[in-house]
Amino acid sequence: MKVLITGASGQLARAFIRRFQQDGTTFLAPPEAQLDITDAGIVGAAVSAFRPDVIINGAAYNNVDAAEKTPEVAFRVNRDAVGILADAARQHGVRLVHFGSDYVFDGTTQTPYDETSSTAPLNVYGQSKLEGEAAALAGGPGSLLLRTSWVFGDGTQNFFWKLREWCRDRKSIRVVWDQIAAPTYTEDIVTVTLKALEQGLSGRWHLTNSGYASRFETARVFLREIGMDCTVIPVGSDAFPSPARRPFFSVMSNRRLTERLQTRIPDWEDAVARFARALEAAPTDAP
Numbered sequence: 620m621k622v623l624i625t626g627a628s629g630q631l632a633r634a635f636i637r638r639f640q641q642d643g644t645t646f647l648a649p650p651e652a653q654l655d656i657t658d659a660g661i662v663g664a665a666v667s668a669f670r671p672d673v674i675i676n677g678a679a680y681n682n683v684d685a686a687e688k689t690p691e692v693a694f695r696v697n698r699d700a701v702g703i704l705a706d707a708a709r710q711h712g713v714r715l716v717h718f719g720s721d722y723v724f725d726g727t728t729q730t731p732y733d734e735t736s737s738t739a740p741l742n743v744y745g746q747s748k749l750e751g752e753a754a755a756l757a758g759g760p761g762s763l764l765l766r767t768s769w770v771f772g773d774g775t776q777n778f779f780w781k782l783r784e785w786c787r788d789r790k791s792i793r794v795v796w797d798q799i800a801a802p803t804y805t806e807d808i809v810t811v812t813l814k815a816l817e818q819g820l821s822g823r824w825h826l827t828n829s830g831y832a833s834r835f836e837t838a839r840v841f842l843r844e845i846g847m848d849c850t851v852i853p854v855g856s857d858a859f860p861s862p863a864r865r866p867f868f869s870v871m872s873n874r875r876l877t878e879r880l881q882t883r884i885p886d887w888e889d890a891v892a893r894f895a896r897a898l899e900a901a902p903t904d905a906p
């Protein structure tokens with residue numbers, strides 16, 4: 620299998636790159652400066668030249684608050700560019716793997732969302748990701764769309780990295796209790812995505828770590844795992860007014876995917892513990 624990875628410096632793309640380096644998969648992961656997915660000419664040329672079997676789209680515009688002020692950028696990257704990748708995938712007979720978000724839901728559910736649940740994004744980012752789903756699925760019958768949530772892994776663009784920074788010079792921090800989802804580790808996304816590819820899965824699926832938690836609970840578990848002595852105080856989201864509204868309970872069920880793949884996706888606490896150990900092993904890196 621030859622894989623073209625976009626958004627190479629993102630946290631999920633980096634996890635795919637590391638896995639492919641370990642298992643010897645042939646891949647190409649150009650930096651954004653060489654593979655801007657909003658440029659159809661560049662994308663077409665990259666696919667023609669490399670002739671991958673699979674495109675894994677790790678690129679996205681994930682700044683939820685900034686998207687409210689610059690929706691055109693969010694839609695360009697999260698919808699239009701996904702359409703460009705899908706066109707290239709269709710033209711060249713390549714499978715497209717794209718990642719969606721729990722923010723396509725409004726968070727008012729009483730039970731975890733499944734793949735058939737109605738979508739109703741509360742913010743521009745969520746709307747752009749929703750429209751990107753349709754663009755991805757137009758990439759041909761082999762297109763695979765995996766919705767995930769609260770992704771953490773290598774890099775500085777995740778909640779845990781920020782938490783560790785906040786706690787370096789504070790004895791306590793306030794974290795919201797009224798946003799609840801499934802924190803999901805990039806390593807587990809990679810493992811399950813590769814399994815899904817092996818089994819020829821296509822269409823829309825929910826890929827998250829198992830279980831769910833509030834930001835507050837997640838913060839407590841992470842700080843305990845990395846041995847940081849910092850008190851976490853639960854507060855409501857109204858303590859941090861922000862431009863974008865966020866869902867209250869955007870938990871997605873991974874049951875359909877795990878049953879289809881005959882696998883189990885580890886609980887989020889287990890994933891956080893493994894991530895903490897990985898951080899310990901490389902404490903000075905921007906992980």
Ligand SMILES: NC(=O)c1ccc[n+]([C@@H]2O[C@H](COP(=O)([O-])OP(=O)(O)OC[C@H]3O[C@@H](n4cnc5c(N)ncnc54)[C@H](OP(=O)(O)O)[C@@H]3O)[C@@H](O)[C@H]2O)c1
Nearest residue numbers: 626628629630631651655656678679718720767768769770
């Ligand atoms: N992070 C989460 O909590 C979360 C939650 C739900 C779903 N997801 C989805 O999961 C997937 C992976 O997310 P992630 O956390 O790995 O994201 P990430 O760390 O923010 O990585 C996205 C990468 O895409 C790059 N990028 C932006 N515009 C680009 C363009 N035009 N061409 C090429 N690259 C571009 C970004 O570069 P710059 O940094 O330079 O902009 C960044 O390196 C995305 O589809 C995301 O929407 C993420």
